[in-house]
Amino acid sequence: MNGVRVAGVGLTRFGSHPERTGRDLFAEAAAGAFTDAGVDRGAVEELNVGNFMGAIAEHQGHQAPLLAEAAGVRCPATRYESACASAGVAVREAVRTIRSGEADVVLAGGTERMTVLDTEAATDGLAIAADDLFEVRAGVTFPGAYALMARAYFEAYGGGRRELAHVASKNHANAVPNEYAQYRREVSVEEALDAPPVATPLHLYDACPITDGASALVLVSDEYAAANGLDAPVSVTGTGQGTDRMALADRTDLARTPAATDAATTAYDDANLGPADVDLAEVHDCFTIAEVLAIESLGLADPGEGIGAARDGRTTADGDIPVNLSGGLKAKGHPVGATGGSQIAELTRLLRGDHPNSGHVPDAEVGVAHNAGGTVASAVVHVLEVRG
Amino acid sequence: MTARDAGYDEWVDALADGRGYALVCPEGHGSLPPRRTCPECGATTFSEEPLPERGTVETVTVVHVPPPQFADDAPYATAIAAFGPVRLTGVLRGVDVGEKELSGDGDDDDDTAGDAATASDADTADDDPIAIGAPVEVGVAARDTDERRVVTLRPATE
Numbered sequence: 075m076n077g078v079r080v081a082g083v084g085l086t087r088f089g090s091h092p093e094r095t096g097r098d099l100f101a102e103a104a105a106g107a108f109t110d111a112g113v114d115r116g117a118v119e120e121l122n123v124g125n126f127m128g129a130i131a132e133h134q135g136h137q138a139p140l141l142a143e144a145a146g147v148r149c150p151a152t153r154y155e156s157a158c159a160s161a162g163v164a165v166r167e168a169v170r171t172i173r174s175g176e177a178d179v180v181l182a183g184g185t186e187r188m189t190v191l192d193t194e195a196a197t198d199g200l201a202i203a204a205d206d207l208f209e210v211r212a213g214v215t216f217p218g219a220y221a222l223m224a225r226a227y228f229e230a231y232g233g234g235r236r237e238l239a240h241v242a243s244k245n246h247a248n249a250v251p252n253e254y255a256q257y258r259r260e261v262s263v264e265e266a267l268d269a270p271p272v273a274t275p276l277h278l279y280d281a282c283p284i285t286d287g288a289s290a291l292v293l294v295s296d297e298y299a300a301a302n303g304l305d306a307p308v309s310v311t312g313t314g315q316g317t318d319r320m321a322l323a324d325r326t327d328l329a330r331t332p333a334a335t336d337a338a339t340t341a342y343d344d345a346n347l348g349p350a351d352v353d354l355a356e357v358h359d360c361f362t363i364a365e366v367l368a369i370e371s372l373g374l375a376d377p378g379e380g381i382g383a384a385r386d387g388r389t390t391a392d393g394d395i396p397v398n399l400s401g402g403l404k405a406k407g408h409p410v411g412a413t414g415g416s417q418i419a420e421l422t423r424l425l426r427g428d429h430p431n432s433g434h435v436p437d438a439e440v441g442v443a444h445n446a447g448g449t450v451a452s453a454v455v456h457v458l459e460v461r462g
Numbered sequence: 463m464t465a466r467d468a469g470y471d472e473w474v475d476a477l478a479d480g481r482g483y484a485l486v487c488p489e490g491h492g493s494l495p496p497r498r499t500c501p502e503c504g505a506t507t508f509s510e511e512p513l514p515e516r517g518t519v520e521t522v523t524v525v526h527v528p529p530p531q532f533a534d535d536a537p538y539a540t541a542i543a544a545f546g547p548v549r550l551t552g553v554l555r556g557v558d559v560g561e562k563e564l565s566g567d568g569d570d571d572d573d574t575a576g577d578a579a580t581a582s583d584a585d586t587a588d589d590d591p592i593a594i595g596a597p598v599e600v601g602v603a604a605r606d607t608d609e610r611r612v613v614t615l616r617p618a619t620e
Contacts, residue, residue, distance in 0.1 A: 198529040207470045212551040213540045221523035235586045274524045274588035323549035
């Protein structure tokens, strides 16, 4: 099996760019990835891109050939859709393609244009990641679904809005130095607690923003990196994916996300390591409660213990296991179909030492990325390691 | 948009008539229609078992930022309740979900920063519109926004 390296990463600034098309956003991210990699775009053998709501937001289906054009590549191109895990799945398939020997160079990532929609339309667009018949028709929105999970979590394990506010405050603080982040400003716990409700018990600062942005990664085989003298110290050593019942009501436990546990178990086994080896994590905190559920699924906190991790400083920038040093979806932003690629781009920068927050993890060797779709009916986990 | 969804709409019809049911496979796994294969065990035969008269609320939220289809309903509550072999998701009716307003309640006064640990949950928790564990009945009603029918949960009457 061929090893896989992250040769280069590219991101747009995440934020509100309502006038910019998804193709333009991806073109910028791809160009950045090629420059960072020192790989010529002509070397790309496959393109895997995530996109969730292009059909709704910009009346554009069939994005793959369009994004191949935008990136300046001509090769087999496929768009992946797994809601907010779309880019995670696209990256995972790129890793599998390189491992299989089918290709040595794959461009993977995603793009999403969202702020062109007003809040109601964006809320509606995101809700279609839930079960239309049994959830959306019963008024379940994207925040509402995570709110139902949060309320169930509080009932099962305790904790409350204050603990979630600590997650928000932590991730906002992490985003301040990140040049790609949407919200580079601190939010205090009290400020988060005082914000208006979106879907109780989740309030404004428990929710990620609506974001435009794109991510791109140049992934290469070990052999390609060696033969071309690439400076690519970060390897993707583990990949895993999990699936759960679509509707929350059909899950065994409303306060757990077993799809992510399955993905993590597979990824850890794949990398031949475990949660105790992890130095830092980028997790899918579309809502503050989602970070709590994520770190429990990754084995970084025991069930019921994740709620207090940010409050107790375990997951802060200088804690035992920093979580979301990029600012997370919460403060860096969440262009849904691009997020899974962005997480791996940020982890790569953090591990290489060229991220503004790398100073918090100077000796880190193992990072984990957790990307979730919907209410974690889909989950993808990747393990990244520094390899000389 | 107006086409019926076979299986699902017959099930909602049955709920509206007070004849709600769950599909139950030979292994006892409950599910809802349309269903050809049990998602838990792969069984392909089901019996239609009447839902219990009352379910039990497991979680609830009050939605303040609605999608367009619920624009005139907001704020509204959605809950998940266990009814025997299945859980149902429905709009909660017959409870107080607060006024239709969107202003933040900004009368936080004293400095709680010093004793945040003890100030905790009582002063920051949102009121639940119904208690977790409370009994509810399932039915069907019209949405305020567009009159389309929705599955509803209501506090059980004595």
